[in-house]
Amino acid sequence: MRKPEADAKLSIGMLTHLECTRCGEHYPADRPQTVCPKDAGILYARYDLAAIKRTFSSASLSGRAPTMWRYDAILPEADPVSLGEGFTPMLSSREYPNVYIKDEGLNPTGSFKARGLSACVTMARHFGLKKLAIPSAGNAAGALAAYCAASGLEAHIFMPRDVPMANRIECDYYGAQVTLVDGLISDCARKVAALKDSESWKNDGWFDVSTTKEPYRVEGKKTMGYEVAEQLGWRMPQGIIYPTGGGVGLLGMWKAFDEMEALGWIGRERPKMITVQASGCAPIVKAWEQGATSSEMWQHAATLASGLRVPKPYGDYLILDILRKSHGTAVSATDEEIVEATRHWAKVEGIFAAPEGAASLVAYRKLRAGGFFQPEDMVVLFNTGSGLKYLDVLDASVGKSVGTGDSPVRPTQPKPAARQIGGIIGPY
Numbered sequence: 001m002r003k004p005e006a007d008a009k010l011s012i013g014m015l016t017h018l019e020c021t022r023c024g025e026h027y028p029a030d031r032p033q034t035v036c037p038k039d040a041g042i043l044y045a046r047y048d049l050a051a052i053k054r055t056f057s058s059a060s061l062s063g064r065a066p067t068m069w070r071y072d073a074i075l076p077e078a079d080p081v082s083l084g085e086g087f088t089p090m091l092s093s094r095e096y097p098n099v100y101i102k103d104e105g106l107n108p109t110g111s112f113k114a115r116g117l118s119a120c121v122t123m124a125r126h127f128g129l130k131k132l133a134i135p136s137a138g139n140a141a142g143a144l145a146a147y148c149a150a151s152g153l154e155a156h157i158f159m160p161r162d163v164p165m166a167n168r169i170e171c172d173y174y175g176a177q178v179t180l181v182d183g184l185i186s187d188c189a190r191k192v193a194a195l196k197d198s199e200s201w202k203n204d205g206w207f208d209v210s211t212t213k214e215p216y217r218v219e220g221k222k223t224m225g226y227e228v229a230e231q232l233g234w235r236m237p238q239g240i241i242y243p244t245g246g247g248v249g250l251l252g253m254w255k256a257f258d259e260m261e262a263l264g265w266i267g268r269e270r271p272k273m274i275t276v277q278a279s280g281c282a283p284i285v286k287a288w289e290q291g292a293t294s295s296e297m298w299q300h301a302a303t304l305a306s307g308l309r310v311p312k313p314y315g316d317y318l319i320l321d322i323l324r325k326s327h328g329t330a331v332s333a334t335d336e337e338i339v340e341a342t343r344h345w346a347k348v349e350g351i352f353a354a355p356e357g358a359a360s361l362v363a364y365r366k367l368r369a370g371g372f373f374q375p376e377d378m379v380v381l382f383n384t385g386s387g388l389k390y391l392d393v394l395d396a397s398v399g400k401s402v403g404t405g406d407s408p409v410r411p412t413q414p415k416p417a418a419r420q421i422g423g424i425i426g427p428y
């Protein structure tokens with residue numbers, strides 16, 4: 001199906017080049033790349049979509065494996081490192097007739113991070129890299145560790161000493177090299193940066209796979225956009241609510257919609273893209289409300305939804321542009337609202353969500369109450385991970401849920417009242 005001869009020197013199959021999202025400069029795709037050398041813009045993988053359109057249609061997907069690699073026609077042509085990620089359930093809400101919950105908690109390693117790291121590690125192995133370094137406060141670390149284990153690459157993880165217990169233990173069991181750092185993820189990132197000055201970094205196949213600092217995590221995450229369209233019968237919903245830390249999934253889905261339009265799989269319609277963030281760390285919400293084109297560093301970021309503790313997403317300029325173009329918006333949720341929504345979803349929908357995912361429900365309620373969405377609007381809420389990864393976090397928050405009439409079970413052992421979980425993700 002593929003045309004391997006297309007500019008074989010610089011491309012990988014139908015992946016023709018990388019393009020800077022700031023200045024538009026093109027870079028070859030046949031070697032590891034980080035960000036644009038001129039302006040540090042995020043690089044996007046670009047494909048010969050016209051050629052793909054001639055040989056591959058949405059009907060060709062029928063009967064393909066139910067993983068994200070069913071879309072390999074629009075992914076780099078490399079031997080996938082796969083644990084069965086993607087093609088997660090699109091569940092009809094029991095509470096709201098036109099709401100769907102895309103349950104990313106069923107991915108390998110229990111979160112949507114599996115998609116990005118599957119693609120990233122696939123390309124790292126393709127390029128012959130050996131040692132992948134990541135500063136991470138949680139699920140990305142677990143996913144990198146798993147995919148490195150599955151590929152024979154080394155995972156070098158720098159995480160704050162107080163990360164959620166599940167992330168620390170899974171990394172250990174996957175055989176990753178884990179360095180626990182006193183401080184926040186920004187301190188972890190400094191450890192990775194210091195490594196880059198070493199001789200070993202140049203000679204031993206090291207690579208930094210931080211969020212949006214390499215082009216392929218976005219490629220993995222974009223498959224969520226393909227799945228939304230395919231699972232809804234190639235209809236676009238009116239809205240997508242997406243818990244936004246680094247925002248890679250939001251970027252990826254928007255990229256996927258443009259690709260699918262070029263492929264003739266969907267038309268020009270687009271969902272309103274909604275960012276939800278925690279009130280204790282809401283740089284995109286603040287920038288959106290101010291009409292800004294980039295965000296400011298959020299001071300004293302604090303939320304139990306550790307994946308949302310990103311004080312300034314590296315891709316903020318792209319996130320805000322997507323909100324604007326899609327006529328979307330940005331909403332915040334307090335930790336109390338998030339914990340209550342986590343419990344509510346578990347009881348009402350049978351979905352034990354990550355706190356970040358449950359924030360989507362908080363946002364949907366607010367947007368319905370404010371008239372942004374009508375009852376008949378089809379809206380997809382993303383649950384980004386499994387609540388099982390957050391047992392210690394949720395146990396510590398028991399008794400704090402509000403306004404449901406639920407009867408929270410008190411923990412049998414007293415928990416620290418304000419345990420710091422995880423750290424701050426980016427910028428580095």
Ligand SMILES: [Zn+2]
Pocket residue numbers: 020021022023024025036037038039040041
């Ligand atoms: Zn550039």
